[in-house]
Amino acid sequence: MTPLNAPGNxxxxxxxxxxxxxxxxRALLRPDALWTSFDVVPATGSTNSDLAARAxxxxxxxxxxxxEQSAGRGRLDRVWTAPPRSGLFFSVLLRPGPGVPQERWGWLPLLAGVAAAAGLSRAAGVDMSLKWPNDLLVRAGGGERKAGGILAERAGADAVVIGIGINVTLREDELPVPGAGSLLLANAVSTxxxxxxxxxxxxxxxxxxEWRAVGGDPVASRLQEAYAAGCATLGRTVRAELPGGRSVTGEAVALDGDGRLVLAPADGGPREAVGAGDIVHLRPAG
Structure with missing residues (x-):
């Protein structure tokens, strides 16, 4: 018999x-549902990499x-680590099809953020907010903490793999970096x-x-409105660090029709829209 405390048990x-x-x-795979297959593995390097390989x-x-993920990734190949079974680490395969212009596919990670925040708010009873472009925030320890992240990657010409990682039961001594959080630390009613x-x-x-039914239109699908309503970044002064050492500082005032963050410089200069693919870091100014 394998001891209860043996590694891997x-x-x-x-x-x-x-x-x-x-x-x-049984709950998710129904004839009229989006989800067509559902697999759980004990451990892997990255669910995004695995699902993209078989797309x-x-x-x-x-x-x-x-x-458990041993090589979970965020944007720009930043590492995502957590103890086994302490969170939700999963990826989904989507094919928006010819009915959604590819220039609107950039809304998919923002859509995933809105959906995850809405689902967790209902099921866990926590106040979730979004840090543009891909972080899920909770209130814990008197401040905002990152409890989840989203990574969208192309998989061939017609598919997108969206990975979502959510810290569920991480305790304070298990947090990978300062500023991280979990549903447990946010006093979720259920973990x-x-x-x-x-x-x-x-x-x-x-x-x-809903988004696909209207050709990916962020206005008609209410996605742009919903993201803006839940986005903690809007209304704050931030510094966007861009490739090549350039940075833009200003108040985050809006999301444009492509999902880019619009910054209004304090000196009254022209507004500038920055895209998720152009950002190295987005930090509070000062």
Whole structure:
């Protein structure tokens, strides 16, 4: 018999039980649903990398979840680490199709942020906000902390893989960096990962299908309005650090029709829109 506390034993931390994959499949995989396959693996390097590698042979709506990631990535290949079964680490495969112009695909990570924040707010009972372009924030310890992140990557000519990582039960001594947070530290009413994952995936399907039905139009789908309403970055003075050492400082006043952040310099100079692909860091000014 394997000792309970042996490394790799899925029951080694009874406060962090494994996901119930059969029950999740029954709840999510329905004939009229977006989600077409659902797999949970004990550990992997990166769910985004794994799902992208098999995108050519996968239908839209494939979902891959890992109980642990050893090489989870954020934007610009920043590392995302967390103890096994302490969070939700998953990727989904989407094919917006010819009905959505590719210039609107840049809204997909913002859509995922709105959907995740909405689903978690309902299921976990926490106040979620969005830091442009791809962070999920919670209130914990008297301030805002990053509890989740989103990474969207192209997978071939017609597909996008969206990875979402959410810290659920990380304790203070387990946080990877200062400023990180978790649903537990935000006093969530529930940290049961099964209903949390269901809530996020259902919210994501609802937002995606509405957005796709109107050709990816961020106004007609209400996506631009919803993101702006939940975005903690808007109204703050920030410094956008760009490649080549250039930076732009100003008040974040709006999102434009392409999902870029519009900055108004304090000196009254012309407003400048910065895109997620151009940002190295976005920090509070000063």
């Amino acid at each position: 899925r029951w080694s931390d009874l406060d962090r039980p494994p996901l119930n994959a059969p029950a999740l499949r 050519a042979d996968s239908a839209e709506g494939a979902v891959l979840v890992a109980e 049961d990962r099964d209903p949390l994952l269901r809530a996020v995936l259902r919210s994501l399907a609802d937002w995606y299908e």
